[in-house]
Amino acid sequence: MRRKVSNETLPHVQITPNPSLLAAQRYLKWLSIDAQVFNVGNYRRQDAPQPAADFFDINNVEGERMRKAAAEAAVTDMLAWFKQVGIIAILDATNSTKERRRWIKGRCDKEGIETLFVESKCDDEDLIMSNILEVKTSSPDYKGQDPEQAAQDFRNRIRNYEKVYQTIDEEEKDLTYLKIMDVGKQVIINAIQDYLQSRVVYYLMNLHIKQRSIWLSRVRMNQIL
Numbered sequence: 001m002r003r004k005v006s007n008e009t010l011p012h013v014q015i016t017p018n019p020s021l022l023a024a025q026r027y028l029k030w031l032s033i034d035a036q037v038f039n040v041g042n043y044r045r046q047d048a049p050q051p052a053a054d055f056f057d058i059n060n061v062e063g064e065r066m067r068k069a070a071a072e073a074a075v076t077d078m079l080a081w082f083k084q085v086g087i088i089a090i091l092d093a094t095n096s097t098k099e100r101r102r103w104i105k106g107r108c109d110k111e112g113i114e115t116l117f118v119e120s121k122c123d124d125e126d127l128i129m130s131n132i133l134e135v136k137t138s139s140p141d142y143k144g145q146d147p148e149q150a151a152q153d154f155r156n157r158i159r160n161y162e163k164v165y166q167t168i169d170e171e172e173k174d175l176t177y178l179k180i181m182d183v184g185k186q187v188i189i190n191a192i193q194d195y196l197q198s199r200v201v202y203y204l205m206n207l208h209i210k211q212r213s214i215w216l217s218r219v220r221m222n223q224i225l
Helices: 018-030 041-042 062-085 098-110 125-134 147-164 195-205
Strands: 004-009 037-038 086-093 113-119 177-181 186-190
Touching: 018 037, 018 086, 018 125, 018 195, 037 041, 037 098, 037 177, 041 062, 062 086, 113 195, 125 147, 147 195, 177 195
Parallel strands: 004 086, 004 113, 037 086, 113 177
Antiparallel strands: 177 186
């Protein structure tokens, strides 16, 4: 089985944040596929445990240096893991620029590892804030902080991401990718190559993060005499 890496690109809003990645990891393990999540934020928190939104501003030179160092450490560990037992790695990071995605692909290509980029984009402000309040305020970045203030800070962090965000487009048509817009209202897939990639894409396309009702109906057969 060829080694693969799934790199999550969360450029505009993290509308499919860590819980969905962990769910994908559990799904892959259920299929008996060795999978591991490499969260760049965890590496960054070793030096900047609870940074404010301006830490993620492209003009923050020190913040940019630390975030690049965290990404480098995560990718290095990921590649080492592949050499041991890995089948699928999920690189949990905001790979929001073409330059960053090319860097990741280049590192993986050198090791013979295929890449599947997943871009999740949402323009629904209500859904963005709902997701932040439900998920991001429980992040280690905001431990012990007021939820409303934490939510606003993370929204400001997203605005810093937006300054440099570059969607995957025709210039990157050589990439294998899945794009999910507004929580599944539109889905675009490109260059999916085999069964394993198809399973991952199918799972992510059918993953629901919005609250919804599921109705179960009990049907009983009556014997006709």
